[in-house]
Amino acid sequence: MTIEVHTLDDGAWISVNNERRISVSQLWRLATHDFCPCEEADVLVEAFREVGVSYPDIEARIVGECIGCGTDGVTGWVVVGRAIDGEFYSVVPESVHFPG
Amino acid sequence: MPSKVEGWKDEVYGTEVRERLFEFAEEGWEAIPEDEHDAWFERFKWWGLYHQRNGQESYFMMRIGTPNGVLEPGQLRTVAEIADEFARGPADNPEFGGAYCDWTTRQSIQLHWIRIEDVPAIFEKLEANGMSTIQACGDSWRNIVGCPVAGKDEHEHIDAWPIAEELHEEFKGNDAYSNMPRKWKVSVTGCDQGCGQGDINDLAFEPARKEIDGEEITGFNVRVGGGLSRKEPRFARDIDVFCTTEEASDISAGMSALFRDHGNRDNRFNARIKFLVDEWGPEKIRDTLQEQYIDYELRSAGEDLRENYTYNAGHDEVHGDHVGVHEQPDGNYYVGLNVLVGRMGAADALELADLAQQYGSGEVRLTQRQNVILTDVPEGNLDDLLAEPLLEDYSPDPHPFMRGSIACTGTEFCSLSIVETKNRQVRYARWLKDNVELPADTTDFHVHLSGCTASCAQPQIADISLRGMKSRKNDGVVEAFDIGLGGGLGENPHFADWIEMRVPADEVPGYIGNLLDVFEAEREDDESFRDFIAARDEEELGDLADPEETDYEDPYMHNTKQTWYPYAEDDDMEGRPTPARADGTPISADD
């Protein structure tokens, strides 16, 4: 099963199998990351820089800012959703994510 | 590796997109193959259509490029009629109603809630009246900007309007330049006040003079690589080139070909020419332009007029933002009217078109401050025009907070947005007007609000810059702003310094009030706000004032991007009435 993913409108959202699925403007919590000094980063997503698939995970590098400490930059790869048998499953941004 | 967008553009782009667009329009929204949506919506941008954000599927923003902001007699009426008939969506905006036009910071026009089925009729009407949406968005020559009163102003070095018109004719729809790595924004200024805002454009022609063969020639100096997007603002850089008015088109062709051939097509984030100028430096840009694109010897820069620039310079504004009544060289007057956050209801726009016809020549112009100007008003008509009821809402003499308020599109329609913008800025301006004193000599005060770092409202060149953010407050996520201070243009332009970060949106007016109290108390004599900020270091600026809740109420604190439309009675994404067929009936997922 191929999964077609790309970012659009200059990183405003991620398209999965040609449907808009994940959008900027949400806060994502990251643990064990090196994005900023905070133990748990609280990252406002301002754009998706890159997106890729590591089946079944859809992963992205996020351009954003930690609203805890103000650090801005690009994160490592974060799982932003899953696609299993062509079905998209979202993940909850507010739960804790572990960038690889 | 070229980006995905580059692949789509290689298949179909430019003028040829129109044919397929019209076929889809004929067959209806559902005829666009679902697995080709993303590719087609990217291509439609070239024809000025931008698919609205998630929750608003099947509706488009339509941008009409009006070079130098000039709407010839009759054109405003056409635009207003189109807005009235076609720019209506499933829900009204509580401040602006059901159909409205946006005058943008690049002297263009935006309409929203456009259906693809209506596009051929709209194009036909626009084109019959000398207008077009061509290249209004997408990777190509965007709308050419300049001093909005070009040819009508006493402070003119060169009348730049014919040159802007010439470039518009030559480069719009020109296949050689139709597929650029990214957008290409050009400014042509002839006015000696600097109001073309060349410094924040990809390519800027700025007034200059040079002695050539013993004769003083008026023409332009050329700057390249300005722009505000991301957290990487740049002022255009001097490449040490002077050109005559006749040569502006060669230089334009050369510079845009240089960008076409050497710009970054692998990574859209770093594609704007400002990044190429960073990488190469102005000398290499000039050398490459000379060696590969211009077949005569480039002249070195002439003497510029920058030291005279008063536009948004923080001092001595001459015609300021063009709002107000100003004499033209021919003895007639132009009358600039303030449009709060640049949005005007369709009925008001129709009325304005009538006033332009009745009192002036019918011509209307759009400024880079989201305002409108009626030109060619004979002195004898001024009193009657100024007494018109419409001018109570769109004032030629507005309060500084109303006058200086600019806001972008934001979560209402825009995919990239973080926060609600226009309606909030309307509320900020009203609250500030009612509650905050400005020093009596401060007639111009800019508050520019952008919903994200793309900076469409040009926040970095305002006295107070607001950039959309999020914060946590009372255990919830709220819309917030980073606040910058002291930006502006002029001889020595300066980007705002970011001072207060992630301020909850309902504490912003209180902050501005507190800050202006300190300004009033501590400024020296008639020190301008910009000088007052420039005289202090970052730490001092941080200590000046604190954000504070006041009786200002903000109805948009919740995550407005998670709604299908922030002002709908039932705004829940799940219950959205989109996508919809041409008659507005929603198409449900299991149809």
Ligand code: HEM
């Ligand atoms: C539906 C979505 C969008 C809307 C409604 C919108 C609206 C606007 C408006 C009103 C302007 C003023 C300029 C003009 O007339 O051309 C503008 C300029 C601009 N837009 Fe957008 N925009 C949208 C999406 C985007 C996106 C996705 C980007 C991504 C990078 C972007 C970046 C910019 C920038 C950078 C400027 C001007 C600032 C500069 O001088 O560089 N916009 N936009």
Ligand code: SF4
């Ligand atoms: S600044 Fe951001 S939110 Fe505002 S219109 Fe531009 S892209 Fe959209």
Ligand SMILES: [Zn+2]
């Ligand atoms: Zn942090």
